Amino acid sequence: MTTIDYTLIDCGVHLRVQSILRIMASMSEAPEVRIYTDGSCDVNPGPGGWAALLRAKGREKEISGGEPDTTNNRMELTAALKALEALKESSRVMLYTDSEYLKRGINEWMPNWRERGWKRKGGKLANADLWQALDQAIQQHEIEWHWVRGHSGHRENQRVDRLAKQAMLKIK
Numbered sequence: 001m002t003t004i005d006y007t008l009i010d011c012g013v014h015l016r017v018q019s020i021l022r023i024m025a026s027m028s029e030a031p032e033v034r035i036y037t038d039g040s041c042d043v044n045p046g047p048g049g050w051a052a053l054l055r056a057k058g059r060e061k062e063i064s065g066g067e068p069d070t071t072n073n074r075m076e077l078t079a080a081l082k083a084l085e086a087l088k089e090s091s092r093v094m095l096y097t098d099s100e101y102l103k104r105g106i107n108e109w110m111p112n113w114r115e116r117g118w119k120r121k122g123g124k125l126a127n128a129d130l131w132q133a134l135d136q137a138i139q140q141h142e143i144e145w146h147w148v149r150g151h152s153g154h155r156e157n158q159r160v161d162r163l164a165k166q167a168m169l170k171i172k
Contacts (some may be wrong), residue, residue: 030090030091031089032091032092033094034056034093035052035093035096036095037053037079037083037096038050038052038079040165041070046069046070048070048168049075049169050076050078050167051162051166053159054083063082066168066171073127074127076099076101077105078130080095080134081130081133081137085137087140087141093144096147096157103147110131110135118131
């Protein structure tokens with residue numbers, strides 16, 4: 001573990017550092033979960049579905065849902081959000097998505113949006129409600145975000161793609 005020099009650190013910062021170190025220690029003991037997500041939209045915007053496959057401790061769980069009037073991007077974000085909300089404890093997560101919008105949003109763009117009050121440089125941020133909810137959901141977990149090419153034969157991606165389309169058809 002990293003050694004930290006506490007001299008000249010006020011009490012509030014010291015407590016924050018202690019909290020971070022506690023979280024880091026607990027994460028090394030946290031369960032490992034693999035999550036595969038996908039979103040689907042028949043016409044964009046229009047009826048849409050989302051799905052996720054969660055794998056941990058040799059078990060699997062499928063979750064899915066849909067909305068009558070949405071976009072593909074909203075369904076991609078919703079799939080990841082619902083999967084993270086389904087976790088019952090802090091976990092080490094490997095999340096696989098075919099959405100560059102989701103992966104890049106989390107890894108590249110979100111810090112700037114947060115600093116600007118959930119706005120883009122050019123103004124309004126699309127799907128700000130979902131980005132804010134994802135920002136809260138990711139705080140509890142250690143997450144590695146992986147992009148997979150959609151419709152390229154990736155077995156789990158194809159599976160969640162089918163589940164998302166089935167969820168969309170149920171609400172059409």
